[in-house]
Amino acid sequence: DAGVIQSPRHEVTEMGQEVTLRCKPISGHNSLFWYRQTMMRGLELLIYFNNNVPIDDSGMPEDRFSAKMPNASFSTLKIQPSEPRDSAVYFCASSFGNTIYFGEGSWLTVV
Amino acid sequence: GENVEQHPSTLSVQEGDSAVIKCTYSDSASNYFPWYKQELGKRPQLIIDIRSNVGEKKDQRIAVTLNKTAKHFSLHITETQPEDSAVYFCAASSRGGTSYGKLTFGQGTILTVHP
Numbered sequence: 001d002a003g004v005i006q007s008p009r010h011e012v013t014e015m016g017q018e019v020t021l022r023c024k025p026i027s028g029h030n031s032l033f034w035y036r037q038t039m040m041r042g043l044e045l046l047i048y049f050n051n052n053v054p055i056d057d058s059g060m061p062e063d064r065f066s067a068k069m070p071n072a073s074f075s076t077l078k079i080q081p082s083e084p085r086d087s088a089v090y091f092c093a094s095s096f097g098n099t100i101y102f103g104e105g106s107w108l109t110v111v
Numbered sequence: 112g113e114n115v116e117q118h119p120s121t122l123s124v125q126e127g128d129s130a131v132i133k134c135t136y137s138d139s140a141s142n143y144f145p146w147y148k149q150e151l152g153k154r155p156q157l158i159i160d161i162r163s164n165v166g167e168k169k170d171q172r173i174a175v176t177l178n179k180t181a182k183h184f185s186l187h188i189t190e191t192q193p194e195d196s197a198v199y200f201c202a203a204s205s206r207g208g209t210s211y212g213k214l215t216f217g218q219g220t221i222l223t224v225h226p
Contacts, residue, residue, distance in 0.1 A: 033213075033214075042200075042216060042217075042218045042219055043155070043200065043216040043219075045213065045214070045215070048213055055213075056213060091154060091155070098143045098145070098160070098162075098204065099145070099157060099160065100145070100157075100214055101157070102154040102155050102156070103154060104153075104154050105154055
């Protein structure tokens with residue numbers, strides 16, 4: 001299996017622009033997680049899905065952030081409008097059972 | 112919700128020495144405790160995990176211990192090598208009910224192994 005696939009790997013955007021991050025989980029995995037990593041706050045869980053249904057979005061920082069999972073093989077995390085403080089690495093991860101596997105991450109810089 | 116505290120935040124050892132990283136958790140319902148290693152610019156990768164029905168688990172130079180009563184668990188790396196240098200994260204989750212394996216991570220430990 002190719003593992004969890006994320007795109008884009010790197011993105012630099014201007015403040016106010018919309019950002020869409022994409023994730024393809026490992027085939028057969030039924031849980032999908034979006035994490036954000038920064039030096040200040042470490043690894044934060046933003047939202048997670050089980051069987052394509054959002055279970056807990058309490059980590060989503062504000063209404064500018066939204067996530068969808070239209071089917072078992074695809075999820076998006078959208079930031080609109082983006083702000084410089086959104087600059088971070090965004091990891092998508094998936095699991096079937098306890099073990100969670102991370103994607104390579106999307107490195108976002110908002111200038 | 113679950114809260115995981117990890118110590119120390121940085122750890123520097125000489126090659127060949129042992130390294131120990133400790134974590135505590137708050138939710139007594141947590142029953143799964145993985146450890147992840149993250150090299151610079153890379154994704155976190157699982158290196159070892161332990162479930163609450165086991166007190167200790169070993170995999171070559173790595174071992175993890177769990178004390179359910181005290182709600183703490185530790186990572187032990189023996190005979191450290193420079194390639195062990197990375198950030199290590201502990202995590203805790205409870206499976207069952209509506210938790211679906213949600214992991215809460217500790218703050219991370221930067222381990223540096225000097226040749």
